[in-house]
Amino acid sequence: MYPVSFTGLNSDYCIDAGSVTLTGSPAGGTFSGSGISGNVFNPASAGAGTFTITYTYTDVNGCTNTVSHSTIVH
Numbered sequence: 509m510y511p512v513s514f515t516g517l518n519s520d521y522c523i524d525a526g527s528v529t530l531t532g533s534p535a536g537g538t539f540s541g542s543g544i545s546g547n548v549f550n551p552a553s554a555g556a557g558t559f560t561i562t563y564t565y566t567d568v569n570g571c572t573n574t575v576s577h578s579t580i581v582h
């Protein structure tokens with residue numbers, strides 16, 4: 509099973525902050541969670557609160573691994 513990770517998500521945002529691009533490793537996985545569109549997190553779309561963003565990667569053998577990080581939108 510591949511170790512997975514992602515970067516680009518801060519621990520907190522103001523609700524009017526701009527969108528940020530997230531980068532998953534290995535490439536080719538999918539992001540999920542509130543405020544996510546593709547690999548972009550938009551604090552205004554998420555709204556105020558605490559959110560968990562998850563990156564999921566499935567290798568060629570069908571093995572899946574995930575990693576999650578939390579962020580707060582004020």
